[in-house]
Amino acid sequence: MHTNRRDLLLAGCCAASTALVWSVASRLRAEGPNPPPETTTIRLAKNPTICIAPQYVVSDLLSAEGFTNVVYVQSDAGVEQAKAVANGDLDFTLHFSGPLLLQVDRGLRVTLLAGIHVGCFELFAKEGIRSVADLKGRTVGISALETSQHVFLSAMATLVGLNPAKDIEWVTSASVKPIELFAGGKIDAFLGFPPEPQRLRAQNIGRVIVNSARDRPWSQYFCCMLAGNREFVRKNPIATKRVVRAMLRATDLCVSEPALVAQRMVDRGFTLRQDYAVQTLADVPYNRWRDYDPEDTIRFYALRLREAGMVKSSPAKIVADGADWRFLNEVRRELGG
Amino acid sequence: MNLEADSTTSFLRPLAAISRASRDGTSVKDGLVGFGSRPSLRTKLLMAFLVIEVLLVSVGVIGFLSLREADKQTNQVLALQQKIEAYRQVQHDTLRQLHGVSTALALPNETTLASALRQINQFGYGLDRISFVEKDEVALLDQVREEYARFIAVVSDVVDLIRNGRAADAKQREVVELGPLADKLERLTNQLVNRAEADMVAGIDASRQTYAKSQILVAAVALASLILTLVLGHAISRSVIDPVHIIHHGLNRIAAGDFTQRIDVPNRDELGALAAHVNSTCEELQQLYQSLEEASRHKSQFLANMSHELRTPLNAILGFSELLLDGIYGDPPDKMRSPVERIQRNGRHLLGLINDVLDLSKIEAGQLRLSLADYSVEELVSGVYTSVESLAAEKNLSLRIAVPPGLPPARGDERRLAQALFNLVGNAIKFTDAGEVWIEVETKGDSYIFSVRDTGPGVDEADQTKIFQEFQQVDNSITKTKAGAGLGLAIVKRIVEMHGGRIWIESRIGHGATFSFLVPARLEQQAMQT
Numbered sequence: 001m002h003t004n005r006r007d008l009l010l011a012g013c014c015a016a017s018t019a020l021v022w023s024v025a026s027r028l029r030a031e032g033p034n035p036p037p038e039t040t041t042i043r044l045a046k047n048p049t050i051c052i053a054p055q056y057v058v059s060d061l062l063s064a065e066g067f068t069n070v071v072y073v074q075s076d077a078g079v080e081q082a083k084a085v086a087n088g089d090l091d092f093t094l095h096f097s098g099p100l101l102l103q104v105d106r107g108l109r110v111t112l113l114a115g116i117h118v119g120c121f122e123l124f125a126k127e128g129i130r131s132v133a134d135l136k137g138r139t140v141g142i143s144a145l146e147t148s149q150h151v152f153l154s155a156m157a158t159l160v161g162l163n164p165a166k167d168i169e170w171v172t173s174a175s176v177k178p179i180e181l182f183a184g185g186k187i188d189a190f191l192g193f194p195p196e197p198q199r200l201r202a203q204n205i206g207r208v209i210v211n212s213a214r215d216r217p218w219s220q221y222f223c224c225m226l227a228g229n230r231e232f233v234r235k236n237p238i239a240t241k242r243v244v245r246a247m248l249r250a251t252d253l254c255v256s257e258p259a260l261v262a263q264r265m266v267d268r269g270f271t272l273r274q275d276y277a278v279q280t281l282a283d284v285p286y287n288r289w290r291d292y293d294p295e296d297t298i299r300f301y302a303l304r305l306r307e308a309g310m311v312k313s314s315p316a317k318i319v320a321d322g323a324d325w326r327f328l329n330e331v332r333r334e335l336g337g
Numbered sequence: 338m339n340l341e342a343d344s345t346t347s348f349l350r351p352l353a354a355i356s357r358a359s360r361d362g363t364s365v366k367d368g369l370v371g372f373g374s375r376p377s378l379r380t381k382l383l384m385a386f387l388v389i390e391v392l393l394v395s396v397g398v399i400g401f402l403s404l405r406e407a408d409k410q411t412n413q414v415l416a417l418q419q420k421i422e423a424y425r426q427v428q429h430d431t432l433r434q435l436h437g438v439s440t441a442l443a444l445p446n447e448t449t450l451a452s453a454l455r456q457i458n459q460f461g462y463g464l465d466r467i468s469f470v471e472k473d474e475v476a477l478l479d480q481v482r483e484e485y486a487r488f489i490a491v492v493s494d495v496v497d498l499i500r501n502g503r504a505a506d507a508k509q510r511e512v513v514e515l516g517p518l519a520d521k522l523e524r525l526t527n528q529l530v531n532r533a534e535a536d537m538v539a540g541i542d543a544s545r546q547t548y549a550k551s552q553i554l555v556a557a558v559a560l561a562s563l564i565l566t567l568v569l570g571h572a573i574s575r576s577v578i579d580p581v582h583i584i585h586h587g588l589n590r591i592a593a594g595d596f597t598q599r600i601d602v603p604n605r606d607e608l609g610a611l612a613a614h615v616n617s618t619c620e621e622l623q624q625l626y627q628s629l630e631e632a633s634r635h636k637s638q639f640l641a642n643m644s645h646e647l648r649t650p651l652n653a654i655l656g657f658s659e660l661l662l663d664g665i666y667g668d669p670p671d672k673m674r675s676p677v678e679r680i681q682r683n684g685r686h687l688l689g690l691i692n693d694v695l696d697l698s699k700i701e702a703g704q705l706r707l708s709l710a711d712y713s714v715e716e717l718v719s720g721v722y723t724s725v726e727s728l729a730a731e732k733n734l735s736l737r738i739a740v741p742p743g744l745p746p747a748r749g750d751e752r753r754l755a756q757a758l759f760n761l762v763g764n765a766i767k768f769t770d771a772g773e774v775w776i777e778v779e780t781k782g783d784s785y786i787f788s789v790r791d792t793g794p795g796v797d798e799a800d801q802t803k804i805f806q807e808f809q810q811v812d813n814s815i816t817k818t819k820a821g822a823g824l825g826l827a828i829v830k831r832i833v834e835m836h837g838g839r840i841w842i843e844s845r846i847g848h849g850a851t852f853s854f855l856v857p858a859r860l861e862q863q864a865m866q867t
Contacts, residue, residue, distance in 0.1 A: 220524045292524070299531040306538060314542045315535035 037066045037239035045081050045093040046072040046270065050277055051120035051194040051284050052094035052224055054250035056270040057261050061249050065242035079103070079146040085229050086110045092228045092243055096121075096193075098151030098301055100227050104322030105311040109230035113244050114328040115222030115294035116251050118285040119212025121152055122197040124182060125189040126206060133160045134209075136167045138188035141178030145170065146310075149178070149191040155304035156210065159217075164308050182206060194284070195276035213285055222288075222297040233324060244327040248335060254286040290332060295319055378606040381576065385569045392562035399558055403551030410544035417537040424533055427481070428526040430456075435519045438492055442508060445499045454496060457489050474532060481525045488518045580608040584615060591615075596623035637698040644695035648688065655684045693824040696756075697807065700831045707835055707863045712751035714744045714778055714785060721758045722776065728766050735773040736766075744778070747785060748859040749836055754787075757829040761789040761852045764825060769793035772849070781855065784838070788853040796844040805830045805840065829854070836860055 042062055044055055059070040073090055075081045082099045084090045086108035094116050103110050129138065135157065142149040154164035162168065171178070171187050182190035183205050192200060200206060212218035226247050233240045254261050258281035266274045302315035311318070376384065437453040491514045498507035580602040587600035596619050602612035658681045661669055669677060699705040718740050729736040758776070765774045772792025779786050796804060807827040833840045836856040844850035 216523075217527065220520075220527055291521070293528055296528045296531050299535045300527075303531065303534050303538065314539040315531075316539045317542075 034242075035238055037242050038236040039239050040067050041069040041071065042067045042239070042243060043071045043073050043089070043091045045075040045084070045090050045095075047075055047081065048195075048271075049193050050265060050271045050280050051117065053254050053261050053265060053277070053281060053284075054116060054247055054286070055094045056268065057253060057264045058246050058250040061246035062243065065246050067239070067242070079144075082110060082227070083108065085227055088229050088231065090229070091232050092226060092247075094224045094226055094247070096148040096152060096223055097225045097297055098155060098305065099146060099148055100225065101298065101302055101305060101311060101318055101322070102146060102151065104318050105313045107321075110227050110322060111230045111233045112225050112227050112294065112298065112323045113233070113240070113325075114226045114248065114331075115289050115292055115297055116224045116226055116247065116286070117222065117254075118220075118288045118292065119214075119218050119223045120280070120284045121148075121191055121193050121210075121212045121218075121223065122208050123153070123156070123189060123191050123210035123212075124197070124200055124206035125209045126185070129188060129209060131160070131209060132156045133162065135189055136162055137169065139169045139171045139186075140189045140191070141171045141173075141181045141187040142191070143178060144172050148193065151305065151310065152212075153191050154308045154310060155301060156218075158304050158308040194280035195271065195273060197283075198273075198276040198279045213283055217300070219285075220292075221300050222292055222294055225294060225297070237327075241327045241330060245331045245334065248289060248328075248331055251286050251289055252335070254281055254284075258282060290336075294328065295323060295325065298323060376606065378577065378604075378608060381573060381606065385573050388569060389562075389566055392558070392565060396555060396558050396562060399551070399554055403547070403555065406547050406551070407544065410540060410547060414537055414540045414544065417533050417540060421530055421533045421537065424526055424529040428523060428530065431519060431522045431526060434488075434492070435515070438495060438511065438515060441496065441499060442504070442511060445504060450496050450499060453492065457492055474529060477525065477528060477532075481522065481529070484518060484522050484525060488515070488522060491515050491518060576604060576606075577608065580604050580612065584608070584612055587612075587615060587619075591619050591622065594626075596620075596626060633701060634703075637701045637704075640694055640698040641704070644691045644698065647691050648695075651684055651688055651691065655681060655688065658684065690824075693828060696828050697824055697831070700828070700835070705835070707750035707753060707860075709748060709750060709860060709863070711746045711748050712754075714747055715740050717751055717755050717758070718776055718778060718787075721755055721762055724759060725762050725766055728763070729774060732766060732770065734766060734769055734771070736762075737773060737775045739775060739777040741778065741780070744780070744785075745858070748861070749856060750832075753832045754836070754856065757832045757854065758787055758789070760825040760829050761787075761854075765789050765791035765793065765850075765852075769849075780858070783858050784855050785858055786853055786855045788851055790849065790851040792849045795846045795848050795850050796842060797846055801842050801844065804842070826852075835863055 044058070046056075050056075062070045073084070075084055075090065075093075079099045079102065081090070081093055081095055082103045085093050085095075086103055092113075097112065097115075100110055100112060104112075123132070125135070125138075129135065135153075140153060142153070144150070150170065153168070157164040157168060171181065173181060178187065178190050179192060179196050179200070181187045183200070183203070189209075190196075190200075190206070197208070201208075210218065212223060226244060228240060228243070259278060262274050262277035262281055265271050265277050271277050298319055299315040302311060302313070302318045305311045306314070313321070434453070434456050437449075437456045441449040441453045491510060495507045495510050495515065498504070498510065583602050584600055587598070590598055599616050599619070600612045602609050604612070658677050660666065661677050662674065662681065696705070718738055722736065722738055726736060762774065762776060769791045770793070774792075775788075775790040777788045777790065779788075805826050807824060830840050833854040833856060837860060838854055838856035840852070840854040842850060842852050
């Protein structure tokens with residue numbers, strides 16, 4: 001049997017990851033006589049976005065937490081995913097907080113539980129557009145209204161004094177993806193999320209005018225947050241805490257073992273390009289969940305979306321109705337930080 | 338004397354009635370029957386006005402409270418705006434310090450280093466200015482102070498390193514420590530700003546809600562006040578106007594002579610007491626009326642009897658005086674003839690008077706009954722004409738008749754109608770010294786109008802209403818020269834009214850007079866006497 005260096009490296013990585021996950025799982029089992037979760041089945045979302053890497057590598061950690069059946073349900077990114085959580089079709093998801101806030105404002109039964117990572121979106125624009133303010137009167141491609149792209153760009157536009165409903169010409173297309181429209185020069189700007197920014201950069205298309213991982217104020221707030229079905233959270237507090245803990249440990253893994261995580265995502269079919277996955281894990285700050293205040297993120301986006309006229313509730317009401325930090329605070333104490 | 342005694346009694350009766358009511362258990366207070374068990378009209382009105390006042394005051398108080406709440410909310414929002422400004426200042430100062438340190442590193446001289454240290458020391462003032470923070474933000478602000486102390490320490494170290502010529506170490510510490518510290522400080526101040534903005538948004542929402550609630554509350558209270566005021570107004574007006582109407586109708590019935598029905602007012606206030614008074618007065622009036630009727634009947638009976646008793650000897654006087662004048666007892670001497678003729682003339686006048694009094698008494702006593710039968714108007718007028726023709730001729734007056742030909746037979750008491758017409762024509766001839774007297778008949782619907790027109794002195798307008806009353810005559814020189822007791826027109830009026838008709842006069846002084854009466858062409862039943 002002939003083995004080359006790549007196979008050897010892959011085998012080593014697999015062994016190392018298995019050992020790492022086994023060690024984390026062993027530590028979980030050793031943490032004490034915690035009661036078992038109320039349910040052993042967890043349903044999570046699966047979509048082309050790869051900045052939610054912790055969700056794709058959390059299954060082993062969930063198994064160690066006592067969940068024997070971790071199901072990934074194919075779901076569109078954006079408002080539909082938030083609705084699926086509210087309806088109980090999904091138990092948990094990692095998602096940009098903006099669309100989740102819209103659902104909370106509308107009374108849908110979604111509970112935000114923790115902040116996972118800071119900005120992953122990048123705003124690409126044609127030459128000649130240097131800032132968000134320059135988007136006035138320009139065409140911007142989005143999958144649909146109230147998607148993450150639309151909500152995030154609306155918040156950005158509001159912050160610089162634009163009226164997103166009037167000043168920006170939104171372009172949606174069911175047949176052609178926005179990234180293709182941008183690549184084809186048919187729209188002026190496009191907000192991409194991993195692996196789209198990596199692809200545009202690789203192809204040298206457009207220029208980045210906002211990088212939410214690095215540019216203020218976006219870099220000072222969470223992008224993707226862990227949200228759960230409110231009824232599930234209410235009925236299954238032990239399971240919820242275990243999911244929160246597993247998800248935050250998976251987030252730590254993204255920091256400590258990005259290559260391993262990227263490999264797992266490819267192996268399990270969550271993405272095709274490992275190089276883009278590795279790049280994403282390097283670009284996205286997964287190490288901020290201990291330092292950043294998720295409630296402040298909700299407050300910030302709620303203020304911006306309210307200014308944009310997309311939500312009606314006050315930030316305090318949205319926090320009161322749609323957030324529960326008990327599990328995060330407990331897990332933060334347990335995991336340190 | 339009896340009359341006086343009666344009237345004294347009648348004045349005392351209401352008090353007696355009240356005393357009876359008191360004995361029967363009806364409360365009497367301040368002279369008001371039934372007052373006391375329920376609120377008086379004054380109390381009701383006062384209560385209604387009090388309720389309206391309370392409602393007005395309520396609207397005012399609610400408006401005042403709403404304004405106070407709005408003022409409170411506005412002050413809160415203003416305080417939050419001040420807070421946001423202060424937090425933004427801190428945020429700005431943080432960035433400026435970082436810039437100062439970067440400048441000092443780029444241009445390491447004493448001026449830039451001193452400037453960086455000055456800015457750092459002044460930053461504490463900005464933190465102290467935020468002394469009005471909410472309690473829940475104290476922890477966050479303490480965190481800011483803590484991080485800032487760390488920041489100052491590192492900056493001081495960096496400045497020392499630069500002064501000691503260790504620029505590379507200073508740069509290293511800036512990148513590794515100062516950058517993240519500044520980032521954290523900025524994030525913490527962002528949190529303060531976000532919290533204050535969120536509080537302000539909540540304050541604005543609360544203010545809007547308060548305004549909306551106040552609007553609804555004030556509108557609801559105003560609407561309730563309006564409805565309550567209308568209901569109260571309606572209830573009070575009903576409790577006042579309805580009894581007043583009932584009492585008004587009752588008084589109209591009493592005025593028309595109907596004393597049998599009681600005024601039934603459910604109120605137990607002043608109006609109820611008034612109704613009770615009216616009822617007791619009505620009872621008294623009824624008794625008085627009955628007494629008067631009885632007395633009148635007795636009077637009429639007396640007069641009828643007296644007239645009859647007087648007529649018998651008077652007829653004898655007239656008969657014997659006529660016999661004397663006719664010479665049955667031999668030719669009377671010339672000296673005696675004149676006194677006997679005077680006896681006969683005065684006797685006839687007296688007999689006429691007695692007959693009139695007897696007729697009037699019978700009518701008043703209700704003893705006169707009409708004999709209804711068919712008659713011819715032409716014959717009736719013709720009969721009267723024949724009776725008075727000689728009287729008119731004696732005074733050289735022209736007496737004329739105007740009756741439409743072919744009138745259908747009428748029905749009524751022909752004798753009494755002839756008497757009425759005779760009286761009118763007799764009066765006309767009596768008071769007309771020259772000229773003409775017309776007797777005219779015309780039809781009006783189902784009625785006949787009999788008119789007697791003369792060229793006499795006429796009747797003054799002031800006297801026209803009283804000449805139809807008993808023993809009333811026009812008081813002037815003309816009537817004084819003419820004989821008469823003032824009963825003729827009263828009898829005519831009664832006869833006409835017994836036929837269900839009416840009589841009237843049209844006259845002007847110096848232009849004659851026209852007396853007319855209207856009677857139904859066919860009277861089937863005698864009208865009720867009034």
